[in-house]
Amino acid sequence: MGGTLxxxxxxxxxxxxxxxxTVALSQDHLTPAAIYDRVRQQHPGIGLLTVYRTLQILTELGFICEVxxxxxxxxYIVGSPEHHHHLICSNCGKVINFTGCNLSELEQRLSQQTGxxxxxxxxEFLGCCRSCQKIA
Amino acid sequence: MGGTLxxxxxxxxxxxxxxxxTVALSQDHLTPAAIYDRVRQQHPGIGLLTVYRTLQILTELGFICEVxxxxxxxxYIVGSPEHHHHLICSNCGKVINFTGCNLSELEQRLSQQTGxxxxxxxxEFLGCCRSCQKIA
DNA sequence: TTGTAAGTGAAAATAACTTTCATATAGATA
DNA sequence: TATCTATATGAAAGTTATTTTCACTTACAA
Incomplete structure (x- = not known):
């Protein structure tokens, strides 16, 4: 992280x-306000503004992704530099990253048809994760 | 429209x-505030709140889509009841609807792998439309 | 035509986010 | 290791986005 920054x-x-x-330790996606609350527990002096600024930079560098x-x-959810997408549980917010979206064919078709x-x-896919299925 | 409502x-x-x-007449996507401004020209008394409420209902009914x-x-952009997606010009905001996303195979794979x-x-695809390509 | 459930707009409240600026600090360089 | 400076921070205030509340109005079913 230090090096990339x-x-x-x-x-x-x-x-x-x-x-x-904080973002990396969470299984589910978090809002800036939620991140602020969690970070403050370990780091009481931090300002919400710093959280916003940091989220912006971390997104730019690919450490985290917006959903x-x-x-x-x-x-936001933790990210990875490689091209990937998200599968989100509509009940608990849990996010799973996946690769292999395979959209280049569709992209070509669209490009040709529309210019x-x-x-x-x-x-992004929305679904219900295994544990939430059991509960429902 | 009346019937569906x-x-x-x-x-x-x-x-x-x-x-x-207003949304239907626009080629590009509009924010609630932008819609409010346009609607007011024909309908001066309308409140921004009504715009918000209406956008919510029209989205729910599938008349418009959020991008x-x-x-x-x-x-927001005008929608259609059939399953479709958006191709958005990152320069001018113009939106083109398309169908045939063909993601069921990927969905099955994800479902199996993740439960x-x-x-x-x-x-959604982001790109540069033909007229904006000429300008750039 | 009338009754009523649903809708409207104004105002205020809340939430989300950004700007400004004086102070503090990471980390490059001597 | 000490110094220096570009970058980062936090507080406060400002702006923008969105929602709540409520008294009044209207679409439309009967």
Missing amino acids: RRRGYKLTPQRRAVLR HAGGSCGS FEIESHLL | RRRGYKLTPQRRAVLR HAGGSCGS FEIESHLL
């Missing part, structure tokens, strides 16, 4: 470490 | 008609 001109501060740690499906807009130059895609 | 216990008011009309990709969270019961998916 420094390479981009950012510094590795205890606050940033704490924010990433959208199921009203989760503006929540768009395709840059990226957003793909 | 009534069937669900909603009423067809001039405000609702105006909001849908997410490229920081467009909380913007999730998959409910839905969110798929």
Whole structure:
């Protein structure tokens, strides 16, 4: 983490470490406010503003990802540099990362049909995880 | 529109008609505030609150869709009852609807691998439309 | 035509996020 | 290791987005 930050001109501060740690330790996606609450338990002085700033940088660097499906807009989950997507439990918020979306064929078709130059895609699945199925 | 609303216990008011009309006439995705501004030109008395409420109902009924990709969270575009997805121009915001996402194979694989019961998916492409390519 | 469930708009409240700025600190460099 | 400076921090205030409450109004079923 330190290396990646420094390479981009950012510094590795205890606050940033704490924010990433908090997101990484959570199974489910968290809002900035929820992250703030958790980080404060270990790091009482931190400001919500620092959390916002840090989330932005960590997203930019690919350490974390924002999720959208199921009203989760503006929540964050730990990420990985490789291209991947999210499968989100609509009940408990648990997120599973997966790779192999295989959308290049569809992208080509769309590009041909519309003349768009395709840059990226957003793909998320919403479902009910095994433990929530048992409860329901 | 009226029939669908009534069937669900909603009423067809001039405000609702105006909001849908505004979204439907736009090529690109609009925020609630932008919709409010446009609707007000034809319908000065309308409140922003009514716009919010209407957007919620129209989304629920499938007349409009919310888009997410490229920081467009909380913007709306006209929709259609059939299953479809969006291709969004990252420059001008223009949205094209398309069908045939063909994700059932991937859904099955994920379901098997994770035990999730998959409910839905969110798929959006971001690109640069033909007219914006010329300008750039 | 009338009754009523649903809808509206105003105002205020809350939530989400950003700006500004003085102070503090990571970490490069001497 | 000490110093220096670009970057980061936190407090406070400001802005934007969204929701709640409530008294009044209206669509539309009977």
